[in-house]
Amino acid sequence: xxxxxxxxxxxxxxxxxxxxxRCDPISEHNRLYWYRQTLGQGPEFLTYFQNEAQLEKSRLLxxxxxxxxxxxxxxxxxxxxxxxxxxxxxxxxxxxxRTAPEPQHFGDGTRLSIL
Amino acid sequence: xxxxxxxxxxxxxxxxxxxxxxxxxxxxxxxxxxWYVQHPNKGLQLLLKYTxxxxxxxxxxxxEAEFKKSETSFHLTKPSAHMxxxxxYFCVVSEPNKAAGNKLTFGGGTRVLVKP
Numbered sequence: 001x002x003x004x005x006x007x008x009x010x011x012x013x014x015x016x017x018x019x020x021x022r023c024d025p026i027s028e029h030n031r032l033y034w035y036r037q038t039l040g041q042g043p044e045f046l047t048y049f050q051n052e053a054q055l056e057k058s059r060l061l062x063x064x065x066x067x068x069x070x071x072x073x074x075x076x077x078x079x080x081x082x083x084x085x086x087x088x089x090x091x092x093x094x095x096x097x098r099t100a101p102e103p104q105h106f107g108d109g110t111r112l113s114i115l
Numbered sequence: 116x117x118x119x120x121x122x123x124x125x126x127x128x129x130x131x132x133x134x135x136x137x138x139x140x141x142x143x144x145x146x147x148x149x150w151y152v153q154h155p156n157k158g159l160q161l162l163l164k165y166t167x168x169x170x171x172x173x174x175x176x177x178x179e180a181e182f183k184k185s186e187t188s189f190h191l192t193k194p195s196a197h198m199x200x201x202x203x204y205f206c207v208v209s210e211p212n213k214a215a216g217n218k219l220t221f222g223g224g225t226r227v228l229v230k231p
Contacts, residue, residue: 040224041224042205042221042222042223043159043205043219048218056218091158102217103149103161103164104217106151106159108156
């Protein structure tokens with residue numbers, strides 16, 4: 001079990017630039033989630049994939065945000081025209097898809113700072 | 116809709132004394148409940164989970180939690196705190212949802228400080 005891997009760990013960019021983050025889930029996990037965590041808060045759900053299908057998006061995910069999981073393995077989260085309010089830790093999690101709830105395993109996150 | 120309230124934003128304990136982190140939840144269904152721990156600049160690590168089996172759940176590192184349906188609570192305890200327990204702790208609820216898998220809803224977190 002190599003765990004969930006996220007890259008980069010840190011990203012600093014100027015307002016208005018586009019950024020892309022990558023998440024590699026645990027290999028046998030078919031479910032993948034993205035969360036956003038701002039300073040001093042708990043993570044908030046952004047979006048969910050079952051295999052390659054994106055099944056739900058939070059209203060937090062504005063039209064500047066797009067996520068993909070093209071082959072049902074790794075996923076990318078892109079933010080276009082970044083704004084100051086996008087500064088946060090972006091967390092990826094994966095789990096098995098079973099009837100009984102399976103715990104989600106989290107990566108160490110990508111910390112985004114907007115200058 | 117589901118929600119989680121962690122009643123203390125900060126808890127300070129002395130090393131070797133008990134730790135109690137309080138959590139109340141609201142859920143329309145029979146929820147699954149979790150406690151996660153987050154060390155600085157790291158992701159979240161699962162401490163324990165409740166999924167409608169035994170109401171007293173044992174987790175890693177000596178932590179345990181008790182599910183009380185009548186009180187809608189899921190408090191986390193540890194008999195004796197270690198310095199390494201200093202971290203942020205999140206109480207989490209999950210409801211099965213066909214569209215959203217098992218989307219997690221997090222409490223606001225409790226930061227634990229352990230004094231030598």
